[in-house]
Amino acid sequence: MKKVIPLISATALAGLVLTGCDAAAENDVSDETEQAAEGQIFAVEDPWVKATEESLDESSDHSMTSAFAHLTNVSGKDQTIVGASAGMADIVELHEIIDDGGVNVMQEKEGGFPVAADELYELNPGEDHIMLMELTEDIHPGDVFEITLELENGETQDIEFTAKEFVGAQENYGDVDHHDDDH
Known part of the structure; x- marks a missing residue:
């Protein structure tokens, strides 16, 4: 049972890290889209x-x-x-x-x-x-x-x-x- 807890914790931690990276990537794309559209109609x-x-x-x-x-x-x-x-x-x-x-x-x-x-x-x-x-x-x-x-x-x-x-x-x-x- 002791081996399962670290595995679950590691999986949860990896998921949080990846979610954070994903959110940062979305913000970068959003910023790029806004910059490309700046000044355009x-x-x-x-x-x-x-x-x-x-x-x-x-x-x-x-x-x-x-x-x-x-x-x-x-x-x-x-x-x-x-x-x-x-x-x-x-x-x-x-x-x-x-x-x-x-x-x-x-x-x-x-x-x-x-x-x-x-x-x-x-x-x-x-x-x-x-x-x-x-x-x-x-x-x-x-x-x-x-x-x-x-x-x-x-x-x-x-x-x-x-x-x-x-x-x-x-x-x-x-x-x-x-x-x-x-x-």
């Missing part, structure tokens, strides 16, 4: 732009593409993305996909993308996305571009997007005229 995961398949041709719709990312609002308050800008596109809009009588159609999203505090907002193919039109250059897989998100409160955040090939979510552009004077 959104923590960004998987920011990418769909590479263009053909050379730019003003007579075709191949001078447009889309950008996607997963954005977590780390600002501590609700935010609304109301616009975006990019050096590789003359027109940048926030778009959504809607069901128009059984056909998915892309259109500009009124009111922008609302992102509640501490919530994730996903920009995905076939869903909400950033539309880049009247491209000023070809976009090849591996190219890196900066896109600036514009918020309702006047703040901005620059995000680097990497281009990659993607053939899914072929959106229908419908009768939307993207060359209006108000863009």
Whole structure:
């Protein structure tokens, strides 16, 4: 019986030590996350732009593409993305996909993308996305571009997007005229 007590005590002591280490490790991770997010409005995961398949041709719709990312609002308050800008596109809009009588159609999203505090907002193919039109250059897989998100409160955040090939979510552009004077 005397041999069991030291074994139990040693096991309990080891458990307490490991628990303490685990808590310290969690605090380190938490501090790193806060430091990485300091000064940022959104923590960004998987920011990418769909590479263009053909050379730019003003007579075709191949001078447009889309950008996607997963954005977590780390600002501590609700935010609304109301616009975006990019050096590789003359027109940048926030778009959504809607069901128009059984056909998915892309259109500009009124009111922008609302992102509640501490919530994730996903920009995905076939869903909400950033539309880049009247491209000023070809976009090849591996190219890196900066896109600036514009918020309702006047703040901005620059995000680097990497281009990659993607053939899914072929959106229908419908009768939307993207060359209006108000863009």
